Amino acid sequence: MTAAAIPAPAAAASTILELRGLRKTFPGVVALDEVDFDVRCGEVHALLGANGAGKSTLIKIVSGLYRADAGQICIGGRAVELRDTQTARALGVSVIYQDPALVPHLSVAENLFLGRELMTPFGLIDWRRTHAEARRLLGRLGIEIPPGANVANLGTGQRQLIEIAKALGIEAKLLILDEPTASLSRGEAETLFTLLRKLAQSGVGVVYVSHRLEEVASLVNRVTVLRDGRSVGTYPVEQLDRRNVVALITGQDRRPSESSPRTAGSHGEPLLEVRRLNRANEFENVSFTVRRGEILVLTGLVGAGRTELLETLFGARRPASGEIRIRGRAVKFADPRDAIRSGIALLPEDRRGHGLAVIMPAFANITLASLGRFVGRFLLHPQRELHHARRMIDELAIKTPSPFQAAGLLSGGNQQKLVLAKWLSTSAEIFLLDEPTQGVDVGTKEEIYRLIRDLAAAGKAVLVVSSDLEEVLEIGDRVLTVRRGRIVGEFRNEALDPNLLVDAITHGQAA
Amino acid sequence: MSATIAGPRWRALLGRIEPATIGPGLALLAMIIVFSILSPYFLTRNNLTNVLVQSAPLLILATGQTFALLMGGLDLSQGSIVSLVSVVTAGVMMRDHLVLGAAAGFAAGFGISLLNGLLIGRARIQPFIVTLGTLYMGAGLAMVYSGGSSIFGLPKPDVDYFFWFGGGFVGSVPVPVLIAVLVIAVTYVVLTRTRFGRHVYAVGGSESVALMSGIEVGRVKILTYVISGGCASIAGFLMSGRVISGQPLLGAGDILLQSIGAVIIGGTSVFGGQGGVLRTVLGVLVIAFMVNGLNLLAIDTFAQQVIVGAIIILSVWVNSLRRRRA
Numbered sequence: 051m052t053a054a055a056i057p058a059p060a061a062a063a064s065t066i067l068e069l070r071g072l073r074k075t076f077p078g079v080v081a082l083d084e085v086d087f088d089v090r091c092g093e094v095h096a097l098l099g100a101n102g103a104g105k106s107t108l109i110k111i112v113s114g115l116y117r118a119d120a121g122q123i124c125i126g127g128r129a130v131e132l133r134d135t136q137t138a139r140a141l142g143v144s145v146i147y148q149d150p151a152l153v154p155h156l157s158v159a160e161n162l163f164l165g166r167e168l169m170t171p172f173g174l175i176d177w178r179r180t181h182a183e184a185r186r187l188l189g190r191l192g193i194e195i196p197p198g199a200n201v202a203n204l205g206t207g208q209r210q211l212i213e214i215a216k217a218l219g220i221e222a223k224l225l226i227l228d229e230p231t232a233s234l235s236r237g238e239a240e241t242l243f244t245l246l247r248k249l250a251q252s253g254v255g256v257v258y259v260s261h262r263l264e265e266v267a268s269l270v271n272r273v274t275v276l277r278d279g280r281s282v283g284t285y286p287v288e289q290l291d292r293r294n295v296v297a298l299i300t301g302q303d304r305r306p307s308e309s310s311p312r313t314a315g316s317h318g319e320p321l322l323e324v325r326r327l328n329r330a331n332e333f334e335n336v337s338f339t340v341r342r343g344e345i346l347v348l349t350g351l352v353g354a355g356r357t358e359l360l361e362t363l364f365g366a367r368r369p370a371s372g373e374i375r376i377r378g379r380a381v382k383f384a385d386p387r388d389a390i391r392s393g394i395a396l397l398p399e400d401r402r403g404h405g406l407a408v409i410m411p412a413f414a415n416i417t418l419a420s421l422g423r424f425v426g427r428f429l430l431h432p433q434r435e436l437h438h439a440r441r442m443i444d445e446l447a448i449k450t451p452s453p454f455q456a457a458g459l460l461s462g463g464n465q466q467k468l469v470l471a472k473w474l475s476t477s478a479e480i481f482l483l484d485e486p487t488q489g490v491d492v493g494t495k496e497e498i499y500r501l502i503r504d505l506a507a508a509g510k511a512v513l514v515v516s517s518d519l520e521e522v523l524e525i526g527d528r529v530l531t532v533r534r535g536r537i538v539g540e541f542r543n544e545a546l547d548p549n550l551l552v553d554a555i556t557h558g559q560a561a
Numbered sequence: 562m563s564a565t566i567a568g569p570r571w572r573a574l575l576g577r578i579e580p581a582t583i584g585p586g587l588a589l590l591a592m593i594i595v596f597s598i599l600s601p602y603f604l605t606r607n608n609l610t611n612v613l614v615q616s617a618p619l620l621i622l623a624t625g626q627t628f629a630l631l632m633g634g635l636d637l638s639q640g641s642i643v644s645l646v647s648v649v650t651a652g653v654m655m656r657d658h659l660v661l662g663a664a665a666g667f668a669a670g671f672g673i674s675l676l677n678g679l680l681i682g683r684a685r686i687q688p689f690i691v692t693l694g695t696l697y698m699g700a701g702l703a704m705v706y707s708g709g710s711s712i713f714g715l716p717k718p719d720v721d722y723f724f725w726f727g728g729g730f731v732g733s734v735p736v737p738v739l740i741a742v743l744v745i746a747v748t749y750v751v752l753t754r755t756r757f758g759r760h761v762y763a764v765g766g767s768e769s770v771a772l773m774s775g776i777e778v779g780r781v782k783i784l785t786y787v788i789s790g791g792c793a794s795i796a797g798f799l800m801s802g803r804v805i806s807g808q809p810l811l812g813a814g815d816i817l818l819q820s821i822g823a824v825i826i827g828g829t830s831v832f833g834g835q836g837g838v839l840r841t842v843l844g845v846l847v848i849a850f851m852v853n854g855l856n857l858l859a860i861d862t863f864a865q866q867v868i869v870g871a872i873i874i875l876s877v878w879v880n881s882l883r884r885r886r887a
Contacts (some may be wrong), residue, residue: 366773390775404773407766409834418763419774421756429754472774 065127066091066142066224066255067112072121074107081107083279089224089255096266096287097259099276100299100463100491105259106278109226113145114138126223142223146213146230148489152201159184159197162216178533187215190246207238214245214371218254224256225249229489243269245504271553277301300493318342320378321511322394322480327372332358333535336372340480340511345502347514347526348537355535356515357399360482364396364511365389376480390419392480395473399461399484399515405469408458412450413439415457415468420475442471448499463494470501481505483514487521499525581828581836584879585843588872589850596854603857608737614728616849617737618796620842622820624748625743625792627841630639630824631752632785633765633833634681634688638673639793639820641699645672646797648703650714651807652749659719666801667794673699674790675783682782696817703809712807720805727803736855737799743808744792748838760787765833815866822869823848826876 067089074082082104087166089095099105110116112123112131123130125141132138134533152161162184170176184197193211201209209254210230217225218493230242246269250256260266274284275298282298322340327333333355340346348356352525361367365383374381376392398404406415416439417424424435439453446467450460457468466486473481486502487495502525506512516522522529523543531539622639629636650666673695680691684745715723729736752758760781763771772778793812800811827844829836848869855865 163654364773386773387777396773398773402769406771407763407770407834409830410762410766414759414762418759418770418776421759425756429750430756430759432754 060179065089065259066125068122068124068127069108069112070122070124070252072108072111072123073119074104074111075119080279082111085276085279085281086120086276087281087284088132089257091223091253091255092250093271094256094258094266094269095235095248096271097224097257097268097276098295098299100493101278103299103491104279106228107279109145109228109257109259111473112138112224112226113143134430139220142221143226144217144220144222144224145226145228146210146217147228148230151211152209152216154202155202155261156201157197158188158195158199158201158204158212159446161201161212162187162197162219166220185291187219191215191218191248193245204530205238207242210238210242214242214249217448218249222254224255224257226259230258239265270479275299296492299491311546317344318509321376322363322513323373323375323378325375327359327362327374328370329358329362329367330370331535333362336535338537340513342479342509342511343506345506345512345514345525345527347516347522347529348532349516349519349529350532356532357484359532360396360484360513360515361398363389364394365484390476390478393478394480394482395419395468395476395478397466397473397481397483397486399488401465401469401489402458406465406472407455409456411454412443412448412457412460412468413453416442416453416471416475419472423475438475442475446471446474446501461491463490463498466490466498467494470498479510479511481512483512486514487516487518495521567701581880582840582843584876585826585828585840585847588876589843589847592847592850592854596850596857600854600857603854604733608853608857609727612849612853613738614735615853616845617735617741618800619816619819619823620741620845621744621792621796621799622816622842623823623845624744624838625789626820626824627748627752627836627838628761628785629688629789630821630829630831631765631833631836632761632782633694633768634782634785635821636677636786636789636793637689637692637817638677638695638699639789639796640812640814640817641696641703642670642673642790642793643797643800643816644703644809645673645706646794647801647811648707648712648809650798650801651715652706654715654719654723655690658716659722662719663798666798669702670790670794670797671787674787674793677790678783678786681786682779688786697787701812707807707809709809711809715805719729723802724805725802727799727801727805737803740795740799745838745842752838757781757784761832765830766834767834802840819869822873825873828876829878831877844876847868 062254065088067087069085069087072082072085072087073080085108087097087108097105097108106114111118111132114135114137117132123132125143130137130141132141134556153164154166159181163180168176168179168183179257181197187368188195188197191211193215195204195208199394201212204212212267214225227246246256246258250271258266258270270287272284273287273290273295275282275295277299278301282301318341320339320341324339327336336359338346348359350356359366362369365386365388367381374383376394381388381392383392389396402408407418410418413436418433421430421435424431424438436453442448443450443453448460448464448467448471450464457465461469466489470486481502483502487498487560490498501510502514506527513524514521526543529541529543530537531541593604602608622643626636626639646666646669649669649708650662652662653665654662677688677695678692680686681688726736726740731739752761760771760776763774763776764778764781768778771781797812801807804811823844824841825831825844826847827836827840827842829840851872852865853871855868
């Protein structure tokens with residue numbers, strides 16, 4: 051914490067990365083428009099912006115994956131042309147993406163030296179030196195993972211640390227992290243922050259891409275905000291607070307939502323009842339009820355068994371014991387198809403893996419679960435289908451150049467809206483939403499909250515899993531805290547003290 | 562993005578002119594121009610009819626193969642099904658008559674395809690492994706049933722009807738071409754206008770998403786392989802009729818590889834989820850005209866194989882370059 055306040059060391063004057071007038075267009079979109087951006091040696095620089103603001107494009111240009119249409123790139127004071135990723139890497143640019151790019155079934159040491167293996171004079175791999183060097187590298191960074199550990203057995207957080215170590219092994223001078231904490235627990239994030247501070251102090255320039263200032267305020271020196279492909283300015287972090295960052299990101303002087311939590315008590319009959327549901331090593335004796343018009347939030351740390359619980363309710367896993375009742379009737383689902391027929395919808399946590407077919411066009415994703423609606427006597431009615439897709443795109447304000455755009459090319463927030471549109475097209479009455487705003491920008495977040503409230507107002511039952519405390523407080527009528535697969539507390543939102551909630555999540559004390 | 566909806570709207574859905582078809586389309590055009598300059602015979606009505614008649618079985622096979630590839634799979638057993646259908650049809654015809662022979666032949670083809678489907682859709686074994694296995698089994702069964710030799714001397718008058726399917730005419734249109742066009746038309750409608758068709762794309766696009774969207778993935782897979790094998794059975798029947806005999810090695814040549822090659826040349830993704838049957842038609846025509854043109858120029862068949870192989874690689878390469886630039 052204290053380290054962050056220390057100004058960048060003597061190297062501050064020298065600039066590791068300087069971008070001038072960077073421009074990049076894709077067919078139909080200007081991704082970057084005359085963007086200036088610079089990173090000094092020894093600073094941690096946050097790059098903030100909504101999804102689709104141009105952050106990823108900027109990173110991809112600096113890492114040599116894309117080529118800019120116009121503009122100048124200077125690395126270490128020299129104008130360079132980044133033809134491919136190797137060129138960028140040779141100049142000391144290292145990018146760490148959300149999904150760690152490590153080979154799963156090789157050891158930590160093997161991964162650290164992948165592609166630059168240490169050899170004996172006979173041309174074989176020098177395992178002793180490899181392990182010794184790996185241990186030294188990890189030790190220097192204070193990472194307590196044995197070099198012989200199999201990467202497949204490490205968590206996401208640990209993998210990210212290994213990636214940083216790998217980047218340093220190849221003497222990165224500029225380290226770019228793309229939303230690294232999206233899937234990290236609080237503890238893991240702290241370890242990561244400590245490491246990044248250490249790195250900055252040693253003179254490395256660090257770019258931290260995020261769309262939440264709160265997350266990085268304690269870490270960064272300066273902040274640059276992108277909006278719609280343009281830079282709206284670079285500021286020392288002290289000059290910013292949550293409110294003006296949100297205004298910079300969204301371009302409106304909108305206040306952070308302070309809408310009052312919805313009042314409980316007026317909910318209808320129970321739609322979903324869960325009684326003593328069990329699955330070995332995942333969750334234990336879980337019981338709760340969600341009523342018509344109610345938003346129930348399950349919160350807890352990542353890995354607390356929440357995703358598994360939702361997948362069980364959706365028929366993708368079978369419970370070992372316990373009972374699920376829908377509208378008062380006990381049900382047993384063989385597969386998700388059964389669950390969907392009973393009026394259940396699941397917005398999965400793994401959006402690209404389970405939520406939408408990224409190579410299929412947007413309209414086909416929207417209608418994927420409700421094709422039956424568009425079948426005439428024998429055949430699909432394309433006009434009706436397309437008309438419906440266009441209506442959903444309008445209603446949810448999904449930003450896409452056309453309904454035929456491949457879903458994977460849309461930004462994270464718009465992808466999430468597509469998944470939501472898919473389920474809104476069915477006759478589902480019970481909505482299971484797993485981390486609905488993960489990887490979604492501030493503006494879209496508010497829109498998704500509004501959609502969730504609309505669902506409840508329309509008499510649906512909504513069960514949300516979330517580890518974002520603000521989100522929990524924002525949308526939940528009732529909140530259940532989960533710890534190690536057990537429900538350890540229940541709160542009504544009106545009288546909810548956030549500290550109590552955090553306590554229950556981390557220590558398991560029931561209120 | 563710039564592609565706007567033109568013509569009937571349903572064409573806009575999955576049948577828009579895809580950039581992927583431009584490559585093979587231009588290749589076909591270039592070939593026709595070059596061959597018609599080099600050989601005066603190339604552009605004659607006689608030659609073109611000939612090419613179409615010869616490529617009709619391949620059109621049907623590749624149409625079935627399109628389902629398998631779109632769904633993210635592959636059907637290696639098509640050639641063996643051709644052989645099996647051929648000998649069973651002819652064998653039963655020897656003793657009884659054409660109708661019973663055809664029924665028995667198609668039943669045999671259906672048996673292999675259903676086995677493929679069940680093993681892939683229910684036992685969840687990879688399509689490559691399953692169809693590699695049934696490729697051997699089908700080829701072996703055809704040899705066992707026929708005793709390893711061709712079945713000639715089919716009884717009159719059935720043999721004339723049999724030949725009609727492989728080499729007859731309706732008016733001036735060759736019967737096999739008519740059947741191929743019918744199969745392609747039905748496939749086009751199935752792929753673009755039915756739930757099943759959309760489900761094939763969805764399973765090929767992402768199997769887990771399809772599952773989580775309530776699609777019966779197992780059923781889609783079974784049906785896909787039944788269709789692929791069904792197309793192979795039709796092709797086997799037409800090919801046998803053309804040679805008025807049962808041939809245990811009828812599908813053992815490069816017709817299977819051409820079937821897969823044509824789908825790929827047409828621009829359907831090897832990973833599934835993208836493509837369509839019209840692209841496959843394009844792919845078949847590229848192969849058919851290439852082979853025909855080279856024949857007219859008296860280039861031997863072995864050199865032709867080299868060229869067809871190069872085209873397969875080239876077309877996938879061009880597609881991947883395009884994708885990389887996007």
